[in-house]
Amino acid sequence: MSDATHPAPPPPGALEEEAHRRDTRTRWLMSLPAIFIIVCFAAGPLLVMVVYSFLTPGDYGNVEWEFSTDAWVNVLLQRDIFDDTLMWADAHLSIFWRSLSLSLITTVLALIFGVPTAWFIATQPPGKRELWLFLVTVPFWTNLLVRTIAIQELIRAEGVINTVLMWLGVIEAPIQMMFTDFAIAFGMTYVYLPLMVLPVYAAVDKLDFRLVGAAHDLYAGRWTAFRRVILPLVKPGIIAGSILVFIPCLGAYVTPRVLGGGKNLMFGNLIELQFGAGRNWPLGAALSLTLMVIVMISLVWYVRVTSRERENG
Amino acid sequence: MAETRIPEPGPESPARMAPQASPALKPPRRRPKGYSVRTLPCFAVLAIFTFFALYAPILILVAFSFNAGESLARWEGFSLRWYVAAAGNEQVIDAAIRSVYLAAAAAAIATVAATCAALATTRTRRFKGRTMIYALINQPLMVPEIVTAVALLIVFAAIKVWTGHTSMVYLIAAHTAFGVPFAYLPIRARLETMDDTLEVAARDLYAAPFQVFRRVTLPLMWPGIIAGFMLAFVISMDDVVITEFVKSAGQETIPTYMLGQLRRVVTPEINAISSVILLAGAILVSLFFWISRNRR
Numbered sequence: 001m002s003d004a005t006h007p008a009p010p011p012p013g014a015l016e017e018e019a020h021r022r023d024t025r026t027r028w029l030m031s032l033p034a035i036f037i038i039v040c041f042a043a044g045p046l047l048v049m050v051v052y053s054f055l056t057p058g059d060y061g062n063v064e065w066e067f068s069t070d071a072w073v074n075v076l077l078q079r080d081i082f083d084d085t086l087m088w089a090d091a092h093l094s095i096f097w098r099s100l101s102l103s104l105i106t107t108v109l110a111l112i113f114g115v116p117t118a119w120f121i122a123t124q125p126p127g128k129r130e131l132w133l134f135l136v137t138v139p140f141w142t143n144l145l146v147r148t149i150a151i152q153e154l155i156r157a158e159g160v161i162n163t164v165l166m167w168l169g170v171i172e173a174p175i176q177m178m179f180t181d182f183a184i185a186f187g188m189t190y191v192y193l194p195l196m197v198l199p200v201y202a203a204v205d206k207l208d209f210r211l212v213g214a215a216h217d218l219y220a221g222r223w224t225a226f227r228r229v230i231l232p233l234v235k236p237g238i239i240a241g242s243i244l245v246f247i248p249c250l251g252a253y254v255t256p257r258v259l260g261g262g263k264n265l266m267f268g269n270l271i272e273l274q275f276g277a278g279r280n281w282p283l284g285a286a287l288s289l290t291l292m293v294i295v296m297i298s299l300v301w302y303v304r305v306t307s308r309e310r311e312n313g
Numbered sequence: 314m315a316e317t318r319i320p321e322p323g324p325e326s327p328a329r330m331a332p333q334a335s336p337a338l339k340p341p342r343r344r345p346k347g348y349s350v351r352t353l354p355c356f357a358v359l360a361i362f363t364f365f366a367l368y369a370p371i372l373i374l375v376a377f378s379f380n381a382g383e384s385l386a387r388w389e390g391f392s393l394r395w396y397v398a399a400a401g402n403e404q405v406i407d408a409a410i411r412s413v414y415l416a417a418a419a420a421a422i423a424t425v426a427a428t429c430a431a432l433a434t435t436r437t438r439r440f441k442g443r444t445m446i447y448a449l450i451n452q453p454l455m456v457p458e459i460v461t462a463v464a465l466l467i468v469f470a471a472i473k474v475w476t477g478h479t480s481m482v483y484l485i486a487a488h489t490a491f492g493v494p495f496a497y498l499p500i501r502a503r504l505e506t507m508d509d510t511l512e513v514a515a516r517d518l519y520a521a522p523f524q525v526f527r528r529v530t531l532p533l534m535w536p537g538i539i540a541g542f543m544l545a546f547v548i549s550m551d552d553v554v555i556t557e558f559v560k561s562a563g564q565e566t567i568p569t570y571m572l573g574q575l576r577r578v579v580t581p582e583i584n585a586i587s588s589v590i591l592l593a594g595a596i597l598v599s600l601f602f603w604i605s606r607n608r609r
Contacts, residue, residue, distance in 0.1 A: 020440070023437075024441055024442075027434070027443075028442065028446075030429045030433035031430045033425070033426040033429055033430070034429065034446075034450055034493050035430075035446065035450075037422070037423070037426055037493055038449050038450060038490050041465065041487055041490035042452055042453045042456075042461060042490040042491070043452050045465050045467065046464050049460075049463065052467055062470065113362075113363045113366075116353070116355070116356035117359070117360040117363045119353060120356055120357055120360030120361075123351040123352065132364075134602065135364060135367075136367070138595065138598060139368070139371065141547065141594065142371070142590075142591055142594045142595065142598075143550075143568065143591070143594060144551060144553070145551070145553050145571060145572060146371075146374070146587040146590055146591060149571070150370035150371050150373065150374040152575070152579075153373070153377070153385045153386075153579070154370050156385070156386075158384070158385070159385065159386050160385075163387060190366070190367075209351060222353070222354070226353060247457075248457070250457070251457025251458065251460070253554050254554065254572070257572075258575055268457070268459040271459055271460075272459070275558070281467065284463060285463070285464075288459070289460075291460055292460045295457055296455065
């Protein structure tokens with residue numbers, strides 16, 4: 001295919017091919033700065049982390065350059081100090097379980113509040129929809145930490161909710177809401193709700209309401225029409241929204257740190273711990289890679305749902 | 314929820330059979346009550362509640378930044394004392410300047426790189442490796458932030474030990490990498506709505522390639538570039554996780570400073586800082602929407 005091997009009269013199309021090749025090269029050169037930045041400061045470090053996960057932890061953090069698979073074993077198991085037997089690492093398992101269950105609870109809460117909101121926006125008159133959508137997106141673009149602080153100030157022992165409830169005489173002593181799993185789920189729902197609303201909105205917006213009307217004409221009650229007509233048509237949007245909420249919940253770090261305190265750790269906080277007080281960088285690297293793989297699997301699922309939807313629609 | 318149990322005709326009920334048996338007959342009386350297909354019970358109430366819940370915490374936070382007392386829940390009169398306190402707090406000012414400097418530098422580099430990449434990957438037929446470039450550029454969005462943060466910590470810690478160099482370079486590099494996909498999105502979207510007729514015309518009129526770019530392409534894609542820069546800027550300003558792991562001693566940004574303060578006694582000073590961030594963010598986001606909508 002290279003130029004040197006061409007016979008003297010260039011076959012038809014050779015010139016175009018040459019031009020196309022040159023064009024491709026220019027395009028690669030132009031993409032190079034972006035590729036360089038991402039390879040060096042985002043993708044590359046992940047590969048370095050793979051190497052680190054197979055090393056031995058150093059005494060004061062960092063690593064010793066000595067091959068070991070302990071970190072990967074320690075993700076799920078722990079070695080007894082006395083008789084060297086392996087058993088389940090209960091501390092890790094309970095944190096994984098909390099991450100998973102809180103992410104699921106958050107997704108369900110986001111469904112309960114997000115789907116009606118999306119439906120509400122999509123059924124507004126066309127001129128008003130954009131404003132409502134804007135109202136949903138604005139909080140999403142405002143600082144995540146600030147929104148978490150807003151929740152924290154709301155549910156503190158001396159926060160607004162407790163103060164108002166005590167003033168009304170509903171409770172006598174403040175309810176402990178901070179530093180509980182409830183606080184984390186509540187905060188994550190608040191923070192990630194727009195991620196549910198937007199894809200569900202897109203699905204409801206495409207919904208052909210004549211189909212619902214047809215169901216009505218065919219004697220379907222409201223509930224039947226919802227279950228048999230609306231839900232199947234909106235389902236791809238609901239699945240997409242659920243995955244979009246679930247993924248950042250799994251990797252959440254700020255919200256559980258601020259609202260969960262030091263005791264109610266999630267996956268992200270467990271990773272941080274290994275680089276702080278835990279001083280076990282290889283384990284931290286192995287945990288990070290585990291989290292990354294779980295998220296990647298969810299993302300592939302998401303891409304398959306949305307692309308199937310695109311083919312059908 | 315009682316509303317949802319509107320009589321549902323069973324399969325053998327006369328309601329369903331009647332019209333098939335004799336289409337000429339009028340619809341039987343047991344047809345479900347008329348309802349609007351666009352409303353669902355409870356949905357509007359839940360939606361309105363959601364909008365309320367979305368904004369109430371933020372509004373309360375802003376309101377108490379003006380509190381005269383130290384409480385975050387009991388109103389003790391209007392005062393700007395917490396804004397004055399924040400403005401007089403050297404650490405806050407220091408962190409704010411660092412945040413803006415970092416965001417501006419990172420967003421500028423990210424935007425230049427993203428503009429080149431967007432020019433290269435749009436308005437072209439498929440070429441070898443285009444999908445790979447897409448995937449690479451979007452890679453930072455695919456990985457949880459905590460994972461990227463930890464990976465950068467590992468690499469930068471090694472470099473810091475090796476070179477002994479601990480300046481803002483590391484933070485700028487990290488924020489730039491994270492900013493590229495965000496800057497790329499609006500620029501690419503902008504380019505995809507532009508056809509190349511004007512550029513072809515310029516070329517036909519003997520404009521040199523650089524002239525075409527400088528005088529035609531660039532002015533046309535400018536709104537996309539500004540939007541991309543603003544998005545990268547906002548993302549960098551808001552970042553906590555990556556900054557928290559990459560920063561060296563004494564390199565607090567506003568978000569990491571606030572995160573550190575939360576461990577102590579919280580006063581409305583945090584609210585005052587938060588309100589300023591919210592205001593700045595709201596302005597930037599509104600501008601972003603305005604730019605990307607207006608020039609379509």
